[in-house]
Ligand code: HEC
């Protein structure tokens with residue numbers, strides 16, 4: 279009897295220590311990449327995985343424990359024997375796609391196109407989530423803001439993988455049907471419309487414009503060409519020179535600035 283009470287109490291203690299990962303010490307215990315001698319559970323519950331620490335984490339800090347993220351390779355063949363080389367999706371046949379098949383993480387962080395157009399960090403997508411809360415228990419249909427079982431908020435993906443919003447552009451049809459009428463050139467309109475764009479901390483704005491001038495598939499790639507969702511992303515509508523004073527109905531609720539965490543921080547001279 280005594281033994282079982284003792285076991286119960288120690289179990290309770292373990293559960294209590296697990297339930298508040300970041301509450302007792304706000305700062306990560308991890309100062310430098312080499313200081314990673316934490317055991318599995320301490321590492322998994324390290325404050326670096328949670329807000330507020332994750333917002334400031336560098337790629338180097340994450341990679342100190344997650345080196346595999348950039349090293350893993352895709353299989354040469356699928357389990358059924360289809361060679362990866364031959365299993366190409368249509369966008370992988372466009373000239374913006376280079377090299378052999380790569381993992382999801384490598385495609386966003388280290389492949390040539392990714393490095394040229396983007397500068398995403400681990401924390402652009404990973405904003406911290408509690409592994410024990412990936413699904414609400416009991417299920418709660420009222421809680422609409424819950425991104426069920428996702429480690430990453432899919433709205434982040436939607437920015438570059440949404441549908442091409444041709445209706446609000448006043449185009450007669452989806453880009454793949456009407457592109458020839460517009461010389462397959464987004465800049466026909468976008469050299470004067472919504473020109474204040476891409477000035478966020480995870481994109482290379484100048485490189486995007488330069489590449490887009492040569493090939494509108496670059497633009498289309500992030501605005502409908504790799505569409506994983508049926509909806510479009512409601513982009514912020516940054517004012518641009520020559521913008522009309524009247525706001526179209528669809529744009530009435532649009533923000534005029536990118537989300538705060540994406541704003542480029544000006545480095546102050548004193549720091
Ligand atoms: C001290 C080592 C360490 C550091 C630093 C670290 N992690 Fe982890 N991380 C772990 C361990 C251990 C796990 C549990 C792995 C598992 O269960 O497969 C984990 C799990 C994860 C998971 C999966 C969570 C889940 O719900 O299953 C993600 C995503 C993740 N880490 C991202 C990050 C990011 C992003 C950073 C940088 C901000 C980071 N990690 C920094 C050790 C670390």
Ligand code: HEC
Nearest residue numbers: 337340341344347386398399400402403404427428429430
């Ligand atoms: C483009 C967005 C994006 C970026 C950038 C990104 N991740 Fe992820 N990561 C994801 C998604 C999506 C998953 C899968 C989540 C799920 O299964 O719910 C994932 C899964 C993971 C996992 C757990 C599963 C696994 O594959 O082991 C770890 C660990 C992880 N990421 C670490 C990192 C680290 C470290 C970095 C920076 C070097 C990084 N991620 C950058 C989107 C991203």
Ligand code: HEC
Nearest residue numbers: 374375376380382385389391392396403430434435437438
């Ligand atoms: C800032 C823009 C951006 C964001 C945000 C983004 N992606 Fe991507 N994604 C790209 C680009 C660009 C490519 C093409 C890379 C290439 O062809 O080398 C790509 C490619 C992909 C691919 C195809 C990979 C392949 O090998 O064919 C998948 C799947 C994908 N993204 C899923 C996601 C998911 C899921 C998220 C959110 C966690 C996400 N992306 C967020 C820009 C983005």
Ligand code: HEC
Nearest residue numbers: 443446447453460463464466467471497498501511512513
């Ligand atoms: C015929 C002119 C025209 C062409 C061609 C065109 N656009 Fe647009 N686009 C517009 C107009 C007009 C708007 C809405 C401007 C506003 O905010 O009032 C717009 C808006 C957008 C938006 C913002 C959508 C939102 O929800 O805020 C994106 C992204 C965009 N265009 C991308 C592209 C890309 C990529 C291409 C080429 C594949 C392209 N456009 C070709 C006229 C055009």
Ligand code: HEC
Nearest residue numbers: 395437464468472475487490496497500513514515516536
């Ligand atoms: C690597 C992916 C990527 C590429 C390539 C890309 N865009 Fe974008 N675009 C985005 C993202 C992400 C945003 C939203 C950024 C933000 O939050 O301000 C955006 C926003 C926009 C907007 C809305 C501008 C506003 O008012 O803030 C327009 C218009 C647009 N893009 C057009 C283009 C055109 C034209 C090209 C080619 C020259 C292009 N995009 C290439 C990812 C991309």
